[in-house]
Amino acid sequence: MSKAVEKTYPPxxxxxxxxxxxxxxxxxxxxxxxMPRLRGHRAGVENLRRVLxxxxxxxVPVVTLYAFSTENWRRPEVEVRGLMRLLAExxxxxxxxxxxxxxxxxxxxxxxxxxDILKSRIQAAIELTKNNNRLVANIAFNYGGRQEITAxxxxxxxxxxxxxxxxxxxxxxxxxxxxxxxxxxxxxTSGEFRVSNFLLxxxxxxxxxxxxxxxxxxxxxxxxxxxxxxxQRDRRFGGVSx
Numbered sequence: 097m098s099k100a101v102e103k104t105y106p107p108x109x110x111x112x113x114x115x116x117x118x119x120x121x122x123x124x125x126x127x128x129x130x131m132p133r134l135r136g137h138r139a140g141v142e143n144l145r146r147v148l149x150x151x152x153x154x155x156v157p158v159v160t161l162y163a164f165s166t167e168n169w170r171r172p173e174v175e176v177r178g179l180m181r182l183l184a185e186x187x188x189x190x191x192x193x194x195x196x197x198x199x200x201x202x203x204x205x206x207x208x209x210x211x212d213i214l215k216s217r218i219q220a221a222i223e224l225t226k227n228n229n230r231l232v233a234n235i236a237f238n239y240g241g242r243q244e245i246t247a248x249x250x251x252x253x254x255x256x257x258x259x260x261x262x263x264x265x266x267x268x269x270x271x272x273x274x275x276x277x278x279x280x281x282x283x284x285t286s287g288e289f290r291v292s293n294f295l296l297x298x299x300x301x302x303x304x305x306x307x308x309x310x311x312x313x314x315x316x317x318x319x320x321x322x323x324x325x326x327x328q329r330d331r332r333f334g335g336v337s338x
Contacts, residue, residue, distance in 0.1 A: 105154070105320050109327035112280035114158040116295050116302065117147070121286030121310030128310075134178040139312035141186045148199055150316035151231050154323060158232045158276055160204065162294050166240035169209075180214060183237065187217045191224060198230030204272035205239030206247075234273065241296030244272055273298055281326045283319075285311045303329050 119140055126136030151159050164179060201221050248270035252262060279298040287308045305322040307314060
């Protein structure tokens with residue numbers, strides 16, 4: 097039996113150094129198929145590994161994935177419990193392969209409300225992959241942009257930094273993404289046009305790409321299309337074109 101020929105992609109004009117992804121549409125994907133919402137979330141978790149591998153192959157240095165927001169606790173309790181269980185299962189099943197592929201896992205958000213067992217699994221995944229350098233994957237779990245900025249301000253106050261010394265660089269250094277490049281591209285799946293409290297500071301000048309696909313169907317082809325669209329944008333940062 098002949099092996100399938102791997103698809104090749106033309107070189108990109110410009111590659112964003114940091115891509116944020118709002119992984120939206122799991123529930124609607126499941127509903128279209130007559131399945132429970134949690135089955136859609138499971139399909140979304142399974143797709144996460146494939147998209148990270150695509151990021152490695154396409155040369156994206158940093159990806160931040162919006163997995164669970166600070167507002168998602170308002171969802172039905174059975175769904176929240178299922179999402180926590182899925183996170184634990186995915187850490188057990190996927191981390192070794194991500195590690196072999198050179199992915200460095202990081203967490204951004206507040207781990208405090210999670211169970212001790214789940215926190216220890218997250219920390220173990222971070223420790224295992226900390227020296228990998230092909231792609232940094234920030235998993236935004238129990239994350240919110242407003243919560244992140246509030247936490248940064250509180251830490252600045254604790255450090256008693258004088259008001260006149262508080263600059264954008266100081267605030268950047270107190271965010272979860274400290275030391276990482278600015279977010280240049282934010283992708284949202286499912287065709288929705290909302291920021292949803294995601295990377296409010298880091299994404300101030302990000303380009304947006306809205307994909308009509310639900311997250312479980314978002315694949316390497318669609319990722320490439322988003323990167324390709326980014327390369328065609330005229331980024332002016334408040335100025336004018338040259």
